[in-house]
Amino acid sequence: MTPPDNLDSLSSGQLRELVARLLAKLTELERTVAAQREEIARLKGLKGRPDIKPSGMDRATAPGKPGLPEKRPGRGKIIPRVSVEDRVLKTAAPAGSRFKGYESYLVQELVLSVHAIRYRRERWVTPEGQTIVAPLPEGIEGHFGPDLRRFVLMQYHQGQTTLPRLTALLQSVGLSISKREVERLLTEKHDDFLAEARDVLRAGLQTSPWISVDDTGARHKSANGFCTQIGNDRFTWFGTRPSKSRLNFLNLLRAGHTDFVLNNAAFDYMRARALSAALIIRLAEQPQTAFADQVAWQAHLDRLGFTDLTIVPNPVQIATEGAIWSSIHAHDFLRNAVVLSDDAGQFAVGRHALCWVHAERLVH
Numbered sequence: 001m002t003p004p005d006n007l008d009s010l011s012s013g014q015l016r017e018l019v020a021r022l023l024a025k026l027t028e029l030e031r032t033v034a035a036q037r038e039e040i041a042r043l044k045g046l047k048g049r050p051d052i053k054p055s056g057m058d059r060a061t062a063p064g065k066p067g068l069p070e071k072r073p074g075r076g077k078i079i080p081r082v083s084v085e086d087r088v089l090k091t092a093a094p095a096g097s098r099f100k101g102y103e104s105y106l107v108q109e110l111v112l113s114v115h116a117i118r119y120r121r122e123r124w125v126t127p128e129g130q131t132i133v134a135p136l137p138e139g140i141e142g143h144f145g146p147d148l149r150r151f152v153l154m155q156y157h158q159g160q161t162t163l164p165r166l167t168a169l170l171q172s173v174g175l176s177i178s179k180r181e182v183e184r185l186l187t188e189k190h191d192d193f194l195a196e197a198r199d200v201l202r203a204g205l206q207t208s209p210w211i212s213v214d215d216t217g218a219r220h221k222s223a224n225g226f227c228t229q230i231g232n233d234r235f236t237w238f239g240t241r242p243s244k245s246r247l248n249f250l251n252l253l254r255a256g257h258t259d260f261v262l263n264n265a266a267f268d269y270m271r272a273r274a275l276s277a278a279l280i281i282r283l284a285e286q287p288q289t290a291f292a293d294q295v296a297w298q299a300h301l302d303r304l305g306f307t308d309l310t311i312v313p314n315p316v317q318i319a320t321e322g323a324i325w326s327s328i329h330a331h332d333f334l335r336n337a338v339v340l341s342d343d344a345g346q347f348a349v350g351r352h353a354l355c356w357v358h359a360e361r362l363v364h
Contacts, residue, residue, distance in 0.1 A: 114174040117145075141189050144177070152185045153193070197237065202255040204235040205333035212340040212355060213347050215244050228252055246346040247317065250324040253334065253349075259327050260297040262289045266326035275318045279306070283319065297323060325349065 004010060010018070088102070121134040139146040152170075155161040161169070163186075167179045204211070211232050218227035218240050226244040230237045230252065241248050262283055270280050282304055291297040297320070301307055306315045328334055340355035341347035 112173045139192065141192070142184075144181075144185060146192070148175075149185050149193075152182060156186055198256045200235055201230065201237040202331075202333070204231065204237065205253065205255060205328075205337075206335075208232050208234060208337055210338040210340055211334075213249070214341060215344075215346075244346055246349065247321055247324070249346045250321055250328070250349065253328050254324060254331070255333065257327060257331055258293045259330075260291040260294075260320070260323035261326040261330045262286075262323055263326050263330070265329045266322040269322035269325045270318055273318045273321070274313055275315060275322075276311070279309075279315050279319070291323070 004018075007015075084106070119136060119140075121136070123134075124132040126132065152166065155166050155169070156163070163179060163182060167177065167182045170177050170182065211230055213228065213230050215226045215228040218225050220240045223242065225240050225242050226248075227238055227240045228244070228249065230239075239252050241252070267280055267284060270283075271277075286300075286304070288300065291300060298307075301316055301319065306319060309315050334350055336351070338351045338353050339347060339349060340353050343354055
């Protein structure tokens with residue numbers, strides 16, 4: 001491109017046209033330079049620019065192809081997950097009409113109502129003067145039933161409903177309850193629910209051929225912690241703890257048990273984690289192989305001199321992890337099951353498989 005002799009003689013329109021041509025030429029040169037750099041890098045054996053594919057979320061914002069009708073998501077077939085009540089609707093028909101059966105029309109409805117039960121408990125006095133009262137049904141603790149307690153916990157924790165709004169909702173359907181009583185339902189007498197969640201985890205670990213696990217940061221009692229998810233297509237369980245170490249993960253896999261066990265599974269684990277063979281023999285020679293809790297196990301390690309050692313890897317940590325892993329096997333958890341997770345090291349136990357890898361870790 002030949003520059004003009006005198007830029008001052010050009011009009012504003014001619015100047016704009018000249019700038020547009022220069023910008024187009026600059027863009028073309030930038031493309032050429034980028035292509036030449038990639039070719040030089042290829043000839044030198046260097047890696048070129050990464051080919052990052054666009055996110056799948058961009059498809060939702062991309063314009064549709066012309067000429068194709070726009071697909072609108074339908075509601076789909078209604079499949080109720082509750083029992084269906086049949087009600088026959090009659091209609092007037094003129095004389096001579098023939099009955100041709102029924103035409104079904106399914107309607108789902110939600111009913112919120114208060115149901116109060118007055119238990120009349122028998123009272124007896126024995127000849128010795130002792131009073132005997134009939135026990136309440138299982139699950140009854142306090143003056144609010146288990147279904148109401150489940151509803152309150154679900155609305156508050158899962159539905160993110162505030163305490164005043166939850167109280168107003170319960171009172172609006174006719175329940176006689178105060179804000180203080182709702183607060184007690186949220187903070188007291190949760191042993192049954194905790195036991196139920198524990199039993200769900202135990203059943204899942206006993207019967208599942210695989211589990212997926214992951215953790216994320218969480219706040220609990222005004223302190224930072226970590227919430228670990230364990231589950232598959234059959235169950236899901238969540239637990240929040242102050243640590244995300246492998247020792248914490250193994251503790252979660254015990255599903256509430258507190259014992260420590262020494263057997264072949266424990267010793268195999270210790271060998272895989274490079275624990276000294278002399279220390280493994282020291283543990284294997286002891287007659288006691290089961291310990292009820294952390295106190296008994298720690299006392300055993302103290303007697304064997306493990307806590308005085310300052311070698312790498314930490315013998316107390318590896319021995320404890322192996323004893324917990326053996327306890328998991330002793331309770332028939334994760335028998336031949338595969339643990340699916342990301343590439344976080346705390347989940348690398350047993351038969352482990354990588355299910356996904358975080359992209360930002362590869363970038364860093």
